[in-house]
Amino acid sequence: MTISQSGKPRIAVTLGDPAGIGPELVARLLADEGTAEAADIVLISDERELADAQSDAGVTFALGGPGGPRLHDNGAARPGTFERKAATEAGGRWAMSNLRVALEMADAGEVDAILFAPLNKSSLHMAGMREKDELRWFETILGAESFTCELNVLPTIWTARVTSHVSIAEVAEGITRENVLGAGRLLHTVLRDSGIAAPRIGVCALNPHAGESGRFGRHEIDVIAPAVAELGAEGVDAAGPFPSDTIFLRREEFDGILTMYHDQGQIAMKLIGFDGGVTMAGGLRVPICTPAHGTAFDLVGRRAANTGSIRNAFDLATRIGARRRSDSTLGRSV
Numbered sequence: 001m002t003i004s005q006s007g008k009p010r011i012a013v014t015l016g017d018p019a020g021i022g023p024e025l026v027a028r029l030l031a032d033e034g035t036a037e038a039a040d041i042v043l044i045s046d047e048r049e050l051a052d053a054q055s056d057a058g059v060t061f062a063l064g065g066p067g068g069p070r071l072h073d074n075g076a077a078r079p080g081t082f083e084r085k086a087a088t089e090a091g092g093r094w095a096m097s098n099l100r101v102a103l104e105m106a107d108a109g110e111v112d113a114i115l116f117a118p119l120n121k122s123s124l125h126m127a128g129m130r131e132k133d134e135l136r137w138f139e140t141i142l143g144a145e146s147f148t149c150e151l152n153v154l155p156t157i158w159t160a161r162v163t164s165h166v167s168i169a170e171v172a173e174g175i176t177r178e179n180v181l182g183a184g185r186l187l188h189t190v191l192r193d194s195g196i197a198a199p200r201i202g203v204c205a206l207n208p209h210a211g212e213s214g215r216f217g218r219h220e221i222d223v224i225a226p227a228v229a230e231l232g233a234e235g236v237d238a239a240g241p242f243p244s245d246t247i248f249l250r251r252e253e254f255d256g257i258l259t260m261y262h263d264q265g266q267i268a269m270k271l272i273g274f275d276g277g278v279t280m281a282g283g284l285r286v287p288i289c290t291p292a293h294g295t296a297f298d299l300v301g302r303r304a305a306n307t308g309s310i311r312n313a314f315d316l317a318t319r320i321g322a323r324r325r326s327d328s329t330l331g332r333s334v
Contacts, residue, residue: 009321012102020295022117023053031059041069085297092123106286113321147182148283158256159265160187180227202254203240
């Protein structure tokens with residue numbers, strides 16, 4: 001496949017789990033004329049899934065032609081139909097096969113970013129994914145060696161996590177100086193890549209009341225505060241650790257907040273802006289974005305799904321993909 005000559009970023013798009021609302025959301029996104037104006041779209045699917053998606057959404061759009069999305073068949077054998085509104089092995093296998101093609105294209109430099117519609121982790125594990133989540137699977141496929149983590153994005157605030165999909169019982173052992181540094185550096189870098197020249201980062205404590213000077217634990221004293229100081233010495237504008245029950249009340253002071261575990265940030269982010277949230281896989285060689293919500297089986301076929309998150313995910317993938325394309329053209333590392 002030839003590299004885009006339009007100057008626009010090239011975005012690989014997959015429809016997610018076919019049992020959920022992903023196909024409808026992608027169809028509605030691609031029916032918007034502004035989508036094709038912002039990026040060259042490579043839609044990884046097949047004609048049957050695409051026709052079903054347009055039927056679900058009640059929209060039509062042309063493939064190919066000037067500025068239109070181009071269909072790239074993943075070449076995988078598919079069942080005749082997919083069961084809807086349920087986690088299935090077939091749906092997980094299909095979603096993974098499309099994503100694998102997108103990752104291979106990104107690794108070959110054929111696309112600048114990836115957007116995928118919501119996945120279902122039960123379907124993925126039924127289909128044979130051994131990793132805990134899709135981020136770890138992306139790491140495996142791409143051979144990632146650097147620190148990676150999920151980032152959650154709203155128009156006014158980003159979060160990154162030191163630990164993510166682990167049990168609460170395992171969180172404390174994952175709060176190490178190296179992990180705090182890795183997550184802080186990553187958040188700083190992606191905020192700059194998104195267009196924020198001098199990101200401001202607030203760092204959460206782990207323990208209630210930031211440990212009360214060691215009365216409720218010493219992670220803040222022994223691990224987090226020294227890591228924040230080291231980030232500062234490296235030129236990262238980081239402050240904290242601050243109690244996690246109040247830091248989001250101060251979110252206007254920061255561009256990003258570094259949390260210590262999954263729900264510490266996710267509960268706040270979903271209360272602030274559930275319909276517009278984006279999840280980004282950070283630390284990989286290619287930006288990968290998706291809506292922060294799930295497959296919403298209860299909304300399938302009702303044309304009631306909100307497109308705010310997938311639109312924001314597309315816009316973020318396009319913005320960072322464009323910067324990567326520009327940096328590559330100028331000979332800068334990305």
